[in-house]
Amino acid sequence: MSTADDGDAAWGAADFIELDGVEKVFDVRRKTGFLRREKRQVRAVDGISFRVPRGEMVGYIGPNGAGKSTTIKMLTGILTPSGGRLRVAGIDPSKERTRLAQRIGVVFGQRTTLWWDLPLKDSYRLMRRMYRIPDDRYAANMARCTELLDLGELLDVPVRQLSLGQRMRGDIAAALLHDPEVLYLDEPTIGLDVVSKSKVREFLRDLNAERGTTVLLTTHDLTDIEQLCKRVMVIDHGRLVYDGALAGLHEVGESERTLVVDLERELPPIRTPLARNVKVEGPRQWLAFPASVSAAPLVAELASAYPLLDLSVREPDIEAVIAKMYAGGADAGTGARIG
Amino acid sequence: MAEARKRVDEAGSGARGVREGRPATEGDRRPVREDAHRAAEDLLSVRDRGPGGRLRLARDGFRAYGLIAAMWIRATMAYRTSFVMTTLGSFAATGLDFVAVLLMFQHVERLGGFSLGEVAFLYGLAGAALGLGDLAMGTMGRLGQKVRDGTLDTLLVRPAPVLAQVAADRFALRRLGRTTQGLAVLTYALVQLDGVVWTPLKVLMVPVMLLSGGAIFAAVFTMGGAFQFWAQDAAEVQSAFTFGGNALLQYPPTVFAKDLVRGVTFLVPLAFVNWIPAMYVLGRPYPLAVPEWFAFLSPVVAVGFWVVAGLLWRVGVRSYRSTGS
Numbered sequence: 001m002s003t004a005d006d007g008d009a010a011w012g013a014a015d016f017i018e019l020d021g022v023e024k025v026f027d028v029r030r031k032t033g034f035l036r037r038e039k040r041q042v043r044a045v046d047g048i049s050f051r052v053p054r055g056e057m058v059g060y061i062g063p064n065g066a067g068k069s070t071t072i073k074m075l076t077g078i079l080t081p082s083g084g085r086l087r088v089a090g091i092d093p094s095k096e097r098t099r100l101a102q103r104i105g106v107v108f109g110q111r112t113t114l115w116w117d118l119p120l121k122d123s124y125r126l127m128r129r130m131y132r133i134p135d136d137r138y139a140a141n142m143a144r145c146t147e148l149l150d151l152g153e154l155l156d157v158p159v160r161q162l163s164l165g166q167r168m169r170g171d172i173a174a175a176l177l178h179d180p181e182v183l184y185l186d187e188p189t190i191g192l193d194v195v196s197k198s199k200v201r202e203f204l205r206d207l208n209a210e211r212g213t214t215v216l217l218t219t220h221d222l223t224d225i226e227q228l229c230k231r232v233m234v235i236d237h238g239r240l241v242y243d244g245a246l247a248g249l250h251e252v253g254e255s256e257r258t259l260v261v262d263l264e265r266e267l268p269p270i271r272t273p274l275a276r277n278v279k280v281e282g283p284r285q286w287l288a289f290p291a292s293v294s295a296a297p298l299v300a301e302l303a304s305a306y307p308l309l310d311l312s313v314r315e316p317d318i319e320a321v322i323a324k325m326y327a328g329g330a331d332a333g334t335g336a337r338i339g
Numbered sequence: 340m341a342e343a344r345k346r347v348d349e350a351g352s353g354a355r356g357v358r359e360g361r362p363a364t365e366g367d368r369r370p371v372r373e374d375a376h377r378a379a380e381d382l383l384s385v386r387d388r389g390p391g392g393r394l395r396l397a398r399d400g401f402r403a404y405g406l407i408a409a410m411w412i413r414a415t416m417a418y419r420t421s422f423v424m425t426t427l428g429s430f431a432a433t434g435l436d437f438v439a440v441l442l443m444f445q446h447v448e449r450l451g452g453f454s455l456g457e458v459a460f461l462y463g464l465a466g467a468a469l470g471l472g473d474l475a476m477g478t479m480g481r482l483g484q485k486v487r488d489g490t491l492d493t494l495l496v497r498p499a500p501v502l503a504q505v506a507a508d509r510f511a512l513r514r515l516g517r518t519t520q521g522l523a524v525l526t527y528a529l530v531q532l533d534g535v536v537w538t539p540l541k542v543l544m545v546p547v548m549l550l551s552g553g554a555i556f557a558a559v560f561t562m563g564g565a566f567q568f569w570a571q572d573a574a575e576v577q578s579a580f581t582f583g584g585n586a587l588l589q590y591p592p593t594v595f596a597k598d599l600v601r602g603v604t605f606l607v608p609l610a611f612v613n614w615i616p617a618m619y620v621l622g623r624p625y626p627l628a629v630p631e632w633f634a635f636l637s638p639v640v641a642v643g644f645w646v647v648a649g650l651l652w653r654v655g656v657r658s659y660r661s662t663g664s
Binding site: 026070073076077078079080097098099101102104106108111112113115117118122125126129130131 | 399403406407410413414489490492493495496497498499500657659660661
C-alpha cells in the first residue's frame with residue numbers, strides 16, 4: 001500500500017509519461033530469390049526522450065511512417081521497446097501491461113476496440129465488468145458520454161452498422177468509462193466530417209479541463225492541434241525533431257501561410273514587403289507570409305491599394321512544415337539514419 | 340473491489356524493483372532471441388508477479404474468459420433457432436463418423452484385437468477430450484487473422500490476459516456438439532464393455548482422462564495459435580495434431596506401425612489422452628514397453644503441455660509486431 005502510493009506520488013505531477021532514449025527496431029525480411037532472404041533493420045523509433053506531466057494535452061505529429069503509432073504502441077504495452085527506458089505512471093508498459101491497462105484509455109482511429117458484431121451497449125457492459133468499474137462511476141460516465149457524444153440512439157445498434165463518426169464516438173466513450181488517467185488517441189479525427197470533428201474536439205477539451213485527464217494525440221490535422229494542444233511534438237524518421245509550443249513550430253519551420261486574393265480584374269503581380277508573391281493566375285494571386293505573423297496588416301495594405309473581391313487564408317499543412325524543417329538542414333546527420 | 344485493485348498494485352510495485360535491476364539492453368541486435376529470453380524468465384521466475392502471481396494471472400484469465408464467453412452466449416441465444424440447428428448439425432456430423440466404426444464391426448469381430456466396446460471406449464474418450472479442448476480453445480485458429488490485420492492491438496490494451504481474450508472470442512456453445520457425441524459413444528462403450536473389472540481407481544480414471552485429454556488438446560490448440568505469431572497460416576499444422584491426433588487415437592494402438600505409436604508416446608505424447616491410461620482400464624498390454632505407472636501420468640503430461648504452450652504463447656506475444664496504421 002505505502003509502496004504503491006509513494007511510487008505514484010513520485011511519478012505523479014512532474015513526469016507522468018517518461019521516455020528515455022526509447023528505440024524500436026524491426027527486422028524486416030524481404031524475399032530476394034527462391035529461399036534467399038535479405039534481412040534488414042528498420043529503426044522505427046530511434047532514441048526518443050520526452051516527458052509529459054499529468055494533465056497536459058500534447059499533440060504528437062509527423063509524416064506517415066515517422067514512428068507515431070509505434071510510440072503509442074510502446075506506451076500502451078502493445079510493443080516491447082528494443083532499447084531505452086519507458087514509464088507511464090511509474091509502470092513499465094510492456095512488463096505490466098494489464099495493470100497499466102486499468103489506468104489508460106486508448107482510441108485507435110483506424111480500428112475499433114468495440115466488439116464488431118455486438119450492439120454498442122453490450123461492449124460497454126463487458127468493459128464495465130472487465131475493468132471492474134464501480135456501479136456509480138459507470139452510471140455517471142455512461143450518462144455523461146451518452147449526452148456529450150450523442151450516443152443515445154446508437155446503443156442498440158451493432159458496431160459494424162455504425163458510421164465512421166458514430167463508431168469513433170462510441171470508441172471514445174469506451175476508452176473513458178473506467179476513468180483513465182491518460183488517454184491516447186491515434187488519429188481520432190481521421191475520416192470524420194466537420195461536424196463530427198468539432199464534436200470530438202469539444203469533448204476532449206472538456207475532458208481535459210474538467211477531469212485533468214492527460215491526453216496524447218497523434219494526428220494529421222493541424223486544426224486538431226491548434227484547437228486542443230498547447231504543446232506539440234514533431235517526430236520524423238523515428239526521432240523527435242521538435243518539442244514545444246505550436247507557434248514556435250512555425251518559427252522553427254519557417255512555415256508560411258498563404259493569402260489568396262481575388263481581384264476585380266487581372267493586374268500585374270502585387271509587390272509588398274509583408275509577403276512574397278507565389279503565383280498569379282488571371283485575377284487571382286497567391287501571397288505567402290510567415291505563419292507567425294498576423295494577416296491583418298497585409299490585408300489592410302491590400303485593401304487600401306487594390307480592388308479586392310475576396311480574400312482567404314490557407315494554413316500551412318504540417319507535412320510542408322516538417323519538410324521545410326528538414327530542407328533547412330537543421331540536422332543533416334539525421335537524414336542519413338533513415339532505415 | 341478497490342481492495343483487490345490495491346493488492347494488485349502492491350504486488351506489482353514490489354516486483355518492480357527486482358525487474359529494474361536488470362541492465363538495459365540497448366543496441367541489442369537480436370530482438371527475437373531477447374524476447375525468448377525474457378519470456379522464459381517471465382514464465383519461470385516465481386517472483387516475477389510477486390507471490391501468487393501465476394495464480395492471479397490464471398484467475399484473471401479465467402474471469403475474463405468467462406465474461407467474454409458469457410457475452411457471446413447471450414449474443415447467440417438471441418437467435419435461438421439458429422443455435423439449436425447448428426448444434427444439432429455439429430452433433431449429427433460427428434455422430435455419422437461413429438457409424439463408420441459400427442459398419443466396420445458388421446464385417447469383423449475384432450479390430451487390432453479389440454472388441455467393438457473397447458474401440459468405442461477409445462473413440463469416446465478421444466472425441467470427448469477433443470471436444471472439450473475445441474470448446475475451450477478452438478478459436479485460437481483465428482489468431483493469424485488478428486495478427487495479420489493488427490486487431491490484436493485492441494486486445495492488448497485491455498486489463499485481461501490476451502490468451503483468455505483470444506480464446507473466448509466468438510465463443511460458440513455449438514461446439515459442445517462434438518463433446519456430446521463423444522460422451523454418447525463413451526456411454527455406449529461402458530454399456531458394451533463386459534470383460535472389465537471395475538475398481539474405484541478405474542472408475543476415477545475415466546473423468547481424469549477426459550479432463551487431462553481436454554487439457555492436452557486445448558494446449559495443442561494454444562500452441563498452434565502461438566505459432567501464428569510467426570506463420571499466420573499455421574492453423575493447418577495445428578489441425579494435424581488436434582483433429583489428426585483424434586483420428587489416430589480413436590483406434591487401438593495395435594493397428595498402427597510401432598514407429599508411429601512411439602512418436603505419439605514419446606515425441607508428441609498424445610497417447611496420454613486415452614491410449615496408455617485406457618489400456619490400464621481395459622486390462623490390456625500397451626504395444627510398447629512402458630512402466631505401468633505411465634497410465635496415471637495423464638494429468639502430469641497435460642501440465643507439461645501447458646507449460647510449453649504458455650512459454651510459446653509468451654514468446655509469441657513478445658515478438659508481436661503489430662502493423663503500421
